[in-house]
Amino acid sequence: MFTKYHPTKGEMLQILSPEGKIINTKFQPEISTEKVLQAYKLMVYTRTVDLKTVSYQRQGRMYTYAPNFGQEASMIGTGFHMNQEDWLVPSYREMGAFFHRGVTPTDIWLYWGGHEDGAKFPKATNTLPISVPIASQIIHAAGIGYGLKLQKQKGIVYTYFGDGGTSEGDFHAGLNFASVWKAPVIFICQNNQYAISLRQEKQMASSNIAIKSLAYGMPGIQVDGNDFFACYSATQKAAQHIEEGKGPVLIEALTYRRGAHTTADDPSRYRSKEEEKIWEEKDPILRLKRYLVAQKLWSEEDDTKLTQQYEEEVEAEFLEYEKYPPYELNDVFQYLYNTMPDDLVKQKQEYEKYLAWKESRS
Amino acid sequence: MFTKYHPTKGEMLQILSPEGKIINTKFQPEISTEKVLQAYKLMVYTRTVDLKTVSYQRQGRMYTYAPNFGQEASMIGTGFHMNQEDWLVPSYREMGAFFHRGVTPTDIWLYWGGHEDGAKFPKATNTLPISVPIASQIIHAAGIGYGLKLQKQKGIVYTYFGDGGTSEGDFHAGLNFASVWKAPVIFICQNNQYAISLRQEKQMASSNIAIKSLAYGMPGIQVDGNDFFACYSATQKAAQHIEEGKGPVLIEALTYRRGAHTTADDPSRYRSKEEEKIWEEKDPILRLKRYLVAQKLWSEEDDTKLTQQYEEEVEAEFLEYEKYPPYELNDVFQYLYNTMPDDLVKQKQEYEKYLAWKESRS
Amino acid sequence: MTLMNMVQSINSALDIKLEEDPKVLSFGEDAGLEGGVFRVTENLQKKHGEERVFDTPLSEAGIIGSAVGMCMTGLRPVAEIQFSGFVYPAYDHIISHAARMHNRTRGRYDMSMVIRMPYGGGIKAIEHHSESMETLFAHVPGLKVVIPSTPYDAKGLLISSIESDDPIIYMEPKRLYRAMKQEVPDGKFQIDIGKAKIVQEGSDITVVSYGAMMKEAREAAILAQKEGYSVELIDLRTIYPLDRKTVAESIRKTGRLLSVTEGPSFSGIGSELVTLANEEAFLSLEAPPTRLAGFDTIVPLPKGEHFYFHTADRILYEVEKLVKY
Amino acid sequence: MTLMNMVQSINSALDIKLEEDPKVLSFGEDAGLEGGVFRVTENLQKKHGEERVFDTPLSEAGIIGSAVGMCMTGLRPVAEIQFSGFVYPAYDHIISHAARMHNRTRGRYDMSMVIRMPYGGGIKAIEHHSESMETLFAHVPGLKVVIPSTPYDAKGLLISSIESDDPIIYMEPKRLYRAMKQEVPDGKFQIDIGKAKIVQEGSDITVVSYGAMMKEAREAAILAQKEGYSVELIDLRTIYPLDRKTVAESIRKTGRLLSVTEGPSFSGIGSELVTLANEEAFLSLEAPPTRLAGFDTIVPLPKGEHFYFHTADRILYEVEKLVKY
Ligand SMILES: Cc1ncc(C[n+]2csc(CCOP(=O)(O)OP(=O)(O)O)c2C)c(N)n1
Ligand SMILES: Cc1ncc(C[n+]2csc(CCOP(=O)(O)OP(=O)(O)O)c2C)c(N)n1
Ligand SMILES: [Mg+2]
């Protein structure tokens, strides 16, 4: 696959057409029908949580949030391949991959709702928190890969970043270190074609992102990021490559962020309605649904039911989330070091004294 | 040339064989015989200054110094193409390119002799000082390129770095910015195969360095860095490419540092005598001399005379350099800002008071 | 004169300098077409062209490193870092080159750049969007650090910064971007870099602050007055070089110093101000010169951020302690 | 006990921890095969293997960023930065991740790393090889900063650092690497992080220093004694968290403070120490607590460096001024 779709050729791996037809049987992934259905459900679930979170934000029940609407195949098609022992090293736009690992909507809301507890992930292992400084997580992934390899632990590191992220020096250092170390890392670029307002052409002069793999002597492949099968298939091949001891792989999943960069962003400033329309047609969930329905594995009716079920579940969970215990002064201090230094103890005490004074005056 | 020697093919441009024969007429550069002789002389001059500086260092008349013995074709073959209006953005191992621009041995000695005046370059324009933080100058080059383009000034930026330098994030950002801007920059990697003690294979997993150009959609080419003609020819082509408005080019000049990394380094810790021997045979000056002698443009006798002349000149200049006026307290303060802030005025005065006190006690 | 908020007054300063001097450029991530995530550079691209007002690829090292190169060709880049929390990939270029090139080349190259960045907290943002780390620049020889606290000052200081031949770190208190409006001249005017401003005269205590904390400090001064404490309030405006003279004179007069700063306490600007008090006014001190600084912790996420940022009453509390000392 | 210089004692600490704990790694540029440009890690690769003691590609961001990842897999990386002047490409990873990951994940991941780097001047090196910028780490919440001044302390402190679950910036005064030898235990021992050491008791003035300046401070204490001034000399050893108690008690006793630090003055550790004196010993002060810090300039190249670094007689001069105040 990596030869056939060598990035110098400029050909993108696509398996499922926007109409939901398999157009490339040769590279169909090995995946059971049951799993495909699971993945589809996860895509729908992710979208439900995403859209609801945007609406909670609009209602003032959530701070600024970064939606992922439209990128479900890209993150779930790749992330669904993760096993228990694997590692997820995300950026901030991989909610579907988070869910696959056991992160809950409550975790997500805690984070975007402004609470550090949203990075605790009590139900997920080997899952890093959201990484805000663009591309920095890519090097962490290389280090985790080294750690796994050195300690002969099973597991592959899945790390995510955007098209914009490829411009940072950290992208370069991360891929270089991992390639020199032959570390078990799959580098996944969710190329949604924009870094906030900046289009890919102004971000880089390379013909595609996959080709950047050549700088590190690793395979690279561009896949249709709205095609669940293409994403899954390339990831599967990448994992095989790694298991054969051949080192890391770069996957570029070409997709589109259908929503805003964050709820504070206004995409109409930098892209057209026409363009948005084109990508609506290529929607990843619609596409996989067409396939499933055509295969008689799913029906519109199932879909309506599922969506409704998820909406209710999510709604209920959100109400629960909103009862989360309030933030305490101690939460500011207690986790910075393993043992709180005297300076911090004192700063906290000073603050408490002030609170007492304030109390005494009111 | 950039197609024929496309870095994915793994073929290196060589024009002059180690025996001094032209083996590739197709890509011979356009350069007059006179200029070749000039370049040869500059190579010999550079080596003379280099070897003498190492010996001054051994005599305790110079601090730690980074020799460039063996890299004369790589830096002069590329740098000799610079015109008056061009810019030199060096690392620290491009003495020959410095000389081509009018930098003097005295400037060089001032610098390595521990005086900031060694970056003043009174006789050279558009020439940046030595850059110590590896690869950082690469981004400066991109910025200068943007400045020239924006202001419609003539000139091409020649920036240099080592094989180790390609690992820094700055390499990545510099090439990316320049490629997006189509800035007039030639990126020249003097690949001497070592970063201090680290061999290229442990520095990167890519098959060569030129191939990294693909990540930026710019042409890249690997040339024999000990072959003056190959270096000059690729640079000429790169300059043409830029003049046609097609943006930057990456040149990898494969060479060998025959001396130590710096006078503080002991290469026997990380490389073998045999390897050094192999590269002695491939010496760039020897090679060009063989060619010139075969062409009857030069003789061994000329060579002996020239070397002796240079040795005397350099010796005389060094004695002159050693009379350079002493460093003054004011030199610490005066150039930090355009106008000295009160804080610095006061710090200087305090120091002077202390000096007076010290004086008064002795 | 127009009523402007700080976003508008900064935009106006940039507009004027772009208009007046073809050497001036303005660029950064999303700073061109989009006009910046805070809209500070809105309309500037339309007006001054894509070559002078532009978006860069996503690399802070690229932004500042290339600004260093641009300066060498005689340009005067004004580079925007989207949030001060993302300046660190560029930190090497700031500290190793922007701050040093003039000294290194014995004055041959001016680093005539301004690095603009929104800083500080209070806008309920996610991690890395709320820090106040001016000390990391003020401690570095070769830089100047400017922080305005009002729309008026923001404009005058930015114009001076752009005209400065030395590199300026210009930090914008994002919390104040739209927090207040003020009459600001439409045309060009300057405020000297390195000059503090006595915002209010007083006799009991000198309160020194800058940036977003000035707003709280002003309120605190009013509260203090009600309590009968006369506060002399100084807005530093420039952090480095510090206007020692103005601050020292005030402390010598009041005998008391409270510095109010937002960022971490340890070795922060507050400790520099306390040192100043000792160096220049030791014999006048009637109470320990004191700093009120941020906790030496990470700025909490929005749910906890109210614990971190000083309020007017916290300042009052400290003032009262010192006056009663 | 063996007579060791600091290079040897650091090497010994690394050797012991590599031997004892398979989770410990040591790596950096030229830090494997070559044993580091200062030979601090000499022979460790031979002894502990290429997988645990190794050379990295030339990227400081890569070194520290990957150390962050390694910690998450339970390893205890000891990363070497070749010179502290080259740490800045890694600064983002230090400040944004190493310092924050534990807090960010509410204790889920320990950043059990040590970042070793030679720092400071006095070895006649080219630019960027002589700086003393510990403030840039000490000011950052989430880090601890350790700086030894003797071979003995270097070993004990490094062992403690490697065993610390918090990230440690361990700065090695390169000027002292081979400047003196001392009897150092061959086996394992520890010195607590966060504890200063009273090197010499005295009654007239408290001199606080650390790292390379301790050597000058020791000499100055002897000179001072000859002049009849009794110096209490404190070696901080840990910069953050600062041992306020030890320093404060001393100042309360002597009534005078002189801090002696190498790096830039503005908002440096010296100003923190002056602040400490005010906060904890105001009423005992008999002279202004004073800092002797580096100029706020670039460290001059070798021909001028003697102007920059404090000497014992400069310290004596300051001591005399304060005692006679
Ligand atoms: C180092 C750094 N610089 C700037 C930012 C501000 N920022 C947040 S998201 C973003 C764009 C990222 O684009 P991309 O990598 O394509 O990811 P996407 O948001 O499209 O998923 C920017 C510039 C940041 N978070 N970190
Ligand atoms: C950012 C940075 N890190 C580390 C160093 C220390 N250092 C000086 S030269 C060097 C190796 C450079 O190798 P290469 O780029 O191949 O250039 P060469 O010396 O071989 O010409 C290193 C690591 C430095 N100067 N700057
Ligand atoms: Mg994107």
Ligand SMILES: [Mg+2]
């Ligand atoms: Mg090299």
